Amino acid sequence: MIFNMVYREGRENLCYVKRFGTPKFILDKEYKLFDTHKRSKILMLLFGFTGRKVRLSGLNGNDANPINR
DSSP states (O other): OEEEEEEEETTTTEEEEEEEEOSOOOTTOOOOOSOOOTTOEEEEEEEEETTEEEEEESOBTTBOOEEEO
């Protein structure tokens, strides 16, 4: 599975794009994707497997609203 993520790094207040792959992952488990800071935030997360993509946007802490595309 390939992940594409846009996030704001809170310490410098800059946005970054990160692309990474993982053979498998566990739902309901926290993964450290970037350094923790109170202003850090995931702005967009796209992931796909076998041609299907799901977009998560407007993430705020543990609050996620998945939209299938």
